[in-house]
Amino acid sequence: MVAWQRWLGVVAVAWGLGTGATADTLKVYGDDKYAPVVHLQDGKPAGFLVDILRRAEALTGDRYDIELVPWKRALELAKRGDGGLMGVSWTAERAEWFDYSAPLFNDDIHVVTLKDKAFKLTQLADLKGKTLGGVTGASYGDEVDRAIADGLFRVERDIGVTSRLRKLLRDHVDGALVGNGRAGFDAVLASHPELSGQRDRFVWLPTPIARDRLYLAFPKAMKQQAALARLNAALPKLDGLRPAKAKP
Known part of the structure; x- marks a missing residue:
């Protein structure tokens, strides 16, 4: 592990000095309860997206100062220009005030x-006519968001998938929206014994309602296009390290 960390440091320095690129410390917010994609583990940022950005640091020379909070709060902090946002979906509305990276992860x-x-x-x-549980402040892509806005079905918002599944068990909703496919569902059950004990009551419907590409984005006012370009250039070099679903 020590040798690997030293190698990362050498690559980071070589990249920054060799290309003449200006590296930055970049504040990035994200969801604290979206395991295994991004979440807090023992009080520290963890998950696929965190791993991708940490590994990209060695190639970009940038340092990502990651802070994970409830998604609605993360979105608010990013919108007011306090930092970037990891794990954000692309929508036409958000594209008006966010600059986006290349896709980091395909989230079913x-x-x-x-x-x-x-x-x-x-x-x-x-x-x-159904009522589904979903994340406060989350977008599920333009098509699904439009169906919700048009009243095809209703979404009762909450702060995390754990509370969503509990509401489902109490018959407060007809279904729960769960990200990261079957792996995301299994991860939630594995980390909450009271839900794992009810596994036989749940049914995971195999057809995804959306494939939600997740990105790193910065408010346009922060003018971080150069940092995003450095990340985009690094991403293809991480294909051997990123989960298969992270590849665009």
Whole structure:
């Protein structure tokens, strides 16, 4: 581990000095409860996205000062220009005030329901009239967001998938929106024994309602286009280290 860290430091210095690029310390906010993509583990940032940015530091020379908070708070802090935002979806509205990186991760959004209220899901129209649990402040892509706005189905917002699944068990919602495919669902159950004990009651519907590409973005007012360009140049070099789903 020590040798690896030294190698990363050497590469970082060589990259910065060899290219003449100006490296920065970049404040980045993200969700604290979106395991295994991004989350707090023993009080420290962890997850696929954190790993990608940490490994990219060796190639860009930049340092990412990552702070994870509830998603709604992370979005607010980024919007007011306090830092960048990791794990953010692209929408036409957000693109007006955010500069985006290349995609970091492809996040499949699925519905989890209960066996005694399972339903067929092959298209968005199958959700007509239903109430689903979803993250406060989250976008699920323009198509899904438009379906919600048009009233096809309703989303009851919360701060995390754990509370969402608990509401599902209490019949407060018809289903829960869960990210990162089956791995995301399994990770939540594995980390919460009271939910794991109810595993047989849950049904994970296999057709995703969206493939949500996740990005690193900075408010346009922060003028971090050069930092994003350095990250974009580094990402192809990480293909051997990034999870398969992280590749665009």
